[in-house]
Amino acid sequence: MRINLNQDSDSAMTGPGEIYAKEISGAGNAFALAIYQHSKLPLRVFEAARMATAMINGCMICMNWQSKRDVHQMGITKGVIENGEAPNKDFYSNLLSENYAHLSKKELLAVKFAKAMGEDPKGLSNDEKFWVEVKDVFSDAEITDLTYCIAGWMGMGRVAHVLGLDQNCEI
16 A cells, blocks of 8 residues: 555545545545446446446456445445346456457447546547447437546546555455
8 A cells, every 4th residue: 555544444445535635535435426326327338337447547446346246335225236237247257358249339339438538538539430439329418427437437446546545455
């Protein structure tokens, strides 16, 4: 871990923000919760984009996370986990291997969108051909939902990885 974290709390979710930057981390945590509570994306699309983002960030917690299985740890019992079929173990294994043959067109576009947003946001904003493809499959509401979800995962996943919070934690 890159910073000292004296954990006096019983909660496994307590992080350095609660100790060193309470107001800032509170806003970040509220954003993270909102993603899981209010996203309207199909769960498989959500998870495909989330895993692509986790791999870019290098966050071990995020790569081991499965929303349907693990989101209860955040105190969430409803939300995106109710949005369709839950991915199985092979879904996650294939994503971690960058094997996308099992994905639907919408799931694959979510992965491509997440990768472009995480690695080449300037290119993404200017790629008219890709935007035509995205707009053919996603509604404007879904594009907005997906973009905010990815932004949340990018931010919080990078905090976890850069500070080394993901090195000693297991789901």
